[in-house]
Amino acid sequence: MAPPTKRRTGHSKKAQFSAFTGYLVAGIGVLVGAGLLLLSVWKPNAMASLRAEATDLTVPAGKAGATVRSDSQGVIESVAGYFDAANKNARLKREMEEARVRLVEAKAVEAENARLKALLGLREEEVKPVAFARLIGSSSASTRRFAYLSAGSDDGVKPGMPIRSPMGLVGRVLEVGDGSSRVMLLTDTASMVPVRRNTDNVVAFAEGRADGTLRLRLINLGINPLKKGDVFVTSGAGGIFRPGIAVAVVEKVTHDGALALPLANPAATIHVAVDPVWVPQAADVVAQPAPGGPQ
Amino acid sequence: MMAEHRKGARMSSTHRDSFGKTINRDHSVILAHAVPLLTILLGSLTPMLPLIASGPVMPPFGFMFLLAWRIVRPGLMPPWIGLPLGAFDDLFSGQPFGNAILLWSIAMLAMDAIEARFPWRSFWQDWATASGMIAAYLVLGALVAGGNFEPQRFLLLIPQLAFSILLFPIVGRIVAFFDRVRLFRIKVIG
Secondary structure, rough: OOOOOOOOOOOHHHHHHHHHHHHHHHHHHHHHHHHHHHHHHHHOOOOHHHHHHHHHHHHHHHHHHHHHHHHHHHHHHHHHHHHHHHHHHHHHHHHHHHHHHHHHHHHHHHHHHHHHHHHHHOOOOOOOEEEEEEEEEEEOOOOOOEEEOOOOHOOOOOOEEEEEEEEEEEEEEEEEEOEEEEEOOOOOOEEEEEEEEOOOEEEEEEOOOOOOOEEEEEEEOOOOOOOOOOOEEEEEOOOOOOOEEOOOOOHEEEEOOEEEEEOOOHHOEEEEEEEOOEEEEHHHHHHHOOOOOOO | HHHHHHHHHHHHHOOOEOOOOOEEEEEEEHHHHHHHHHHHHHHHHHHHOOOOOOOOOOOHHHHHHHHHHHHHOOOOOOOHHHHHHHHHHHHHHOOOOOHHHHHHHHHHHHHHHHHHHHHOOOOHHHHHHHHHHOOOOOOOOHHOOOOOOOOOOOHHHHHHHHHHHHHHHHHHHHHHHHHHHHOOEEOOOO
């Protein structure tokens, strides 16, 4: 099929001008796009308020979608549950017995903790979440890993605040609108979380790889002490994330660290809690734009 | 005699064609121009779907709808449409602002150039053109996305690219359906 020959404008001056102007504006569009792109790369937060307002407008639809998602997941899970009920039953019984043993151990540790803290005169401080919200969307077509959250500055959310689910850390708030905010997930390539092994003090950085996994980079190089199945929690270094939030479990050991899977899979997370920044002074540091940092 | 017969045939078809009633009705200018724009804007809103992806998995629907409309109806949208539509896409896509404005504007100009060079098109040529455009769009998008750049990120794009290319003819079908909706005669004359 041949295209209509719209570009052959003939002798009509009006048609000639409108074709010319069309291409002129298209050329200007290219230049404007290139300029804005350079601006965004240079100052990542330049368009934050515009983006936040646009996201605010779509929040009602997003919330409705998130409700449908949580309901439909329930239906699928309950249907799928029938197919491996016997296996699951046996496995759960075994896990139950293991868990009982662990529970006794944990109680012992708890008692010891209480005793030691009493000795030190420390007070037990419970961190109260700023807000509870839903993840309503994500940058699913981009190589960056951002998610949209259904709570914003009206709910007290501020940039830098950690987002966690009952399973562990999900990410941190990047940009805040009135009723929505943009979250940088752990798996984003610009995300870097200071972590330590839960059993000892092997410290590392958990970097996102944009494909749902994390790379653990050990800070002390030497013999790699990691094993498959090691669990990493936040170390509290940097002051944004409070210590002891579960982050990832080691999947594959590499020469300078390991590849790990995040414990809180955002795809399976519906409700998340927004925590306050652990050390408030860190929020000021986060608010400053870092060159080449997250956007 | 012939004329009489033809007139009879038309009368018996109850004055309808695939765009609705033919008597006393006309195409709506608003509908004819709003439907393409709305489908592209809706395509750009796919990040607000409740899918929290662990990697780049979704095809760039906004861009694919733009390409499909450009292929199904050349000349319907002006060459500068990438500027406003791209700006809207940038608000939600997670890419740095300006990414879609730049790439969509270039795509519209490139489609014009390809059309001028190969005017006699076929299904396979259109699909190949669109596939090339989508591949270039995803690779360039990954390059400017920011974050810590690693070469293996290009391997990440392969499933998304394959999915997008396979889905493109279906997007073309959807656009063809909306093209019929767009030209439905709803305006009452007289």
